[in-house]
Amino acid sequence: SVNPDLASERQTASFSVEKLTALLDGGTEQTRIRRAVVEAIESDPVFSRENQYFQTQNERYEAAVRKAVHLQTKMHEMGWTENGPEYKYIYRALSGDVAFLLHRVFMRSISVLGSDKQIAKWIPLATQHKLIGSYAQTELGHVCYLQGLETTAVFDTATQEFILNTPKISAMKWWPGDMGRSATHTVVFAQLYIHGKCYGIHPFIVQIRSLQDHSLCPGVIAGDIGPKMNFEHTDNGYLLLKNVRIPRENMLSKFCEVRPDGTYVRQGSQQINYFTMTTVRISLISDEVLTPLMKACTIAVRYSVVRRQSKLKPGEQEAKILDYQTQQEKLLPQLAAAYAFHFINDYLQELFNRGYREIQRKNFDMLPELHALSSGFKAVITQHCTAGVEICLRACGGHGYSLLSGLPSLYTKILASCIYEGENTILLLQTARFLIKCFMAANAGQPVPPSVTYLAAVKHGKCPAKNKLDFLSPDIYTEAYQHVAVRLTSSTAAKLQDLIQSGVKKHDAWNQCTVQLVQAAKAHCHYIAVKNFAETVEKLETKAGIQKIMKHLCDLFALHGIFSNTGAFLHDGYTSAAQMDMVTASYLDLLAIIRKDAVPLVDAFDFTDKSLNSALGSYDGQVYQRLYEWAQKSPTNQMSPAYERYLKPLLHNTLSKL
């Protein structure tokens, strides 16, 4: 039975939840397929996550391996294939709690970087799991700056082998998933040396464990890097190589080859590789970043209509905590952001598909823009969503702090997304570099890519809003965002030029502007996200209340951004103090409006109870019963040796009855 406080919230939905779910999925057929996958996975006990919060890192790893192996059987049984429509829903249905994810990266890197001969040899072996692959790029002392990697691969013409070494402790490979305990093979990135000359970073296939008994190969030292904030199920590993010899054929050689005599040959274009790195940043947004935020919103919103705290009105029942303005101000902007980023993700996916088609036609013109967008949005979305999940956790008070709420693990997992696949600050500076370059070009009358043409059209006007309702006009707020993005880019470009003209060296000048460059890059992405949300809303069908509620969320997303960054909008007087008061008024009004639909808005994300795995967030809202039931299952409720060892002797002389 559904908690009546939660049930009542569903009766007054202003829109069709089922229609909104279909919109998020991209159509009713997609919803049907997704639900079928979820049903098949969740009804299979091998994939259960029921005891997850009670398990040790070792238990989590073993479960993940078991699931990965079982998934092969399951896919066969269900008729799912890697190219089928079900495939993309499997990972989401498993909540990513499965091993051998790096095995897939191993395969992709061979497909992309390997010669036809190498592909023909390795891909079938990997597909049939006759080996388990990993991907060893990051080193203990080096992450994203590839030129700094220290592992070496020296070509020995006498034996036609490469000799691999990690010459210093900082050169040790560190972090690769599946490598700590599972992998038999890995792709190692190392500095290539031939006849004493360094040719830079290249990829090599290296066997690290025996296929007979899984023991480490000669010269290989590998293991698990130990406990982390999350990803207990993954055996992130370390790898030391001491004179490990591999045949010449093991250097992946689609683009570069070492001939038997040691001649180095570069062939083809590597630009497609850079493109692959940028698409990874976009592809992780949906499963790794948006899903956790949507789950956190679902948990926190449902809990906030079940939990009652203090009296809002004298003489009445204690109020649902979602009726407090401060609680609305915590949660509803996160909900709006989840929708905003869902739509920008659609936009980016579409843009990258187009980019891919162009690149296949050998047209690389879109690359700089795609790189800037993928870097900026990866950083902005991961940052925003991580902060959002933390807000949801804290908004649930003590119960949010219990692992049983599901919120701590969502938080500790999404936090990693700010760090991996490019640290966020470094990525934002990549975007900023592109913005500055385009700003200069635009001002010199040169053509610039579509997403930055607005930089050329600097307008020095004022915001035309006359009353608080004007701030519900997408034109008004989109233009305000655009104005801020242009101002921050242009003022930082000016500072940069001033510094250089005053004699500061270019790299020092750049460093002295980086705090402001980061601001400019964020403003650029924020502007595009707001613009895209507004344009998306305009195109929605007006039926079933969908467009209306999405318009409210779009307004909230935009006004929350202004309310939280008032200085950026007030700075040059584009927005006046009186207008800012209007923004505040409209923003606070919106909270009360959207609050009414808060539960239907999270219901539309369509998470099952098993996928939420939360004592606070289940569909029926039976929070307290579930917390109590789950707590009883905790290993901390087994008899502890602490009593016999410490407590009994301590209490020894106590009176028999006080």
Add this chain to the structure above:
Amino acid sequence: SVNPDLASERQTASFSVEKLTALLDGGTEQTRIRRAVVEAIESDPVFSRENQYFQTQNERYEAAVRKAVHLQTKMHEMGWTENGPEYKYIYRALSGDVAFLLHRVFMRSISVLGSDKQIAKWIPLATQHKLIGSYAQTELGHVCYLQGLETTAVFDTATQEFILNTPKISAMKWWPGDMGRSATHTVVFAQLYIHGKCYGIHPFIVQIRSLQDHSLCPGVIAGDIGPKMNFEHTDNGYLLLKNVRIPRENMLSKFCEVRPDGTYVRQGSQQINYFTMTTVRISLISDEVLTPLMKACTIAVRYSVVRRQSKLKPGEQEAKILDYQTQQEKLLPQLAAAYAFHFINDYLQELFNRGYREIQRKNFDMLPELHALSSGFKAVITQHCTAGVEICLRACGGHGYSLLSGLPSLYTKILASCIYEGENTILLLQTARFLIKCFMAANAGQPVPPSVTYLAAVKHGKCPAKNKLDFLSPDIYTEAYQHVAVRLTSSTAAKLQDLIQSGVKKHDAWNQCTVQLVQAAKAHCHYIAVKNFAETVEKLETKAGIQKIMKHLCDLFALHGIFSNTGAFLHDGYTSAAQMDMVTASYLDLLAIIRKDAVPLVDAFDFTDKSLNSALGSYDGQVYQRLYEWAQKSPTNQMSPAYERYLKPLLHNTLSKL
């Protein structure tokens, strides 16, 4: 041997690190005592935290109990007493990783709420650990709103007993520390009923476990609430009571008594109790909030001078990451905040000692101000420091995400401080209520407490700064903070009055202003923190470079606050856009200045390697070696059954040699 990149940072310190440590400790004698305690604790293997990051919740609990029991012996051996000068350093030296902390709260509540007879009976038993106490206030469905608690205690005149019940699942006691597995007794807060009439919440001593065999007493259901984000060492518990009978003498009766015939007698003043609750909020700041931030700063700053990443200048070695402006902008404001809050903590402690003396003289005049200050600063400091620790963690990239860095556990622990002892939003609204009341009073010409007299003196001037150096004048920035605090309070007071005058009911009007009230409360605390830092710096001795470096940190703390909240300062034109650019310039200049002393500034916190327990933050900066050594000890490097069970069958048919 110290990593040379770290060693070089110490050679150029602009001040005496030892003198700064003494300043933080409150004198060289205090430093000596603290170090002696730390040395005694850390040299004792029972107190070791060496394997902490590898332990399960059960292992952590057992270790904490062992430490708590051993601590009794240790104190006796060392001649430390609860009233001695060493006592306050013990908890810090143990990093709080010890059981029976609630036993102390149990004792304090009896001392404060019990009659002389009750104190005479229970305190000696507790002191000698003839029982283990806990403190059961919070319920599954109720936290800080005491009137909402649902547990009942019905007086039975026939047997002269109270009958205790948890009538609903939401009434179950939930969270009390030491209660899940250890406690034999607890103080239960319950609604007192006599002859069917409710007299509100009262405290009762209830035995929950047998002193013979530790089994649960009849009618008692209790256990551990399971895994949390941190505090694995504490057995936070649940408690269900079914017709549990306790003698009439077990109601703590200093202020209220139930006579044998059921007559209810209230005696004395309870105001001292409220004062106790407010002092707890202040007392937790030092150990639970400042220490974690200082540790996080120490770890992140030391790591940031050891880690090198990319080249700042072409042709040079890769740069220390602390040389990047963006890294400075992450870490140095946290360092400044740690010092700012250390000094405000001194101020609050001093104020509360004075308050305590007044209250003992039956003068309760200071209570409202003390309540407002303790609520506001508890919220502001916990929030700021939690965000600071998270920034430090993220600033260390992937290595910060490893538990071995020490940063994740600092973060997950400090996060709880935003929730316990009063949820932060609720506390800020308490402060805001006081501010609004005082603002009204001040404007009506009535006297107000010292910390808010500034609210009466509303000045409508402009910031007089003419160039960026003017923003290094404490008068200039303190006044700007004061202006913002007054503006936010007065504008919210005006909105509140407008709403009420337009017919909105008082409680609805209040709710509609809460987002802005929270802002006003934060601005008030921020202003006081800045003012106090500036005043503290002024009084410091100018010798040994201490005053100079503290002045820089004070400026940074103040300007960072403006830079991060530009809208608040720009809003009514008190600060102009041109002045805001000066703030930015001065702020960024300060980063480069303080960066030079960053390592000496964290060294002054004087944490031992054992207390940091971090592979990244040790004094010698041997980061990579330590990560590698520690990882090898992880239980995830033991043989896993996953190979025999899953991997071997999977790899079964593989070629013997690829």
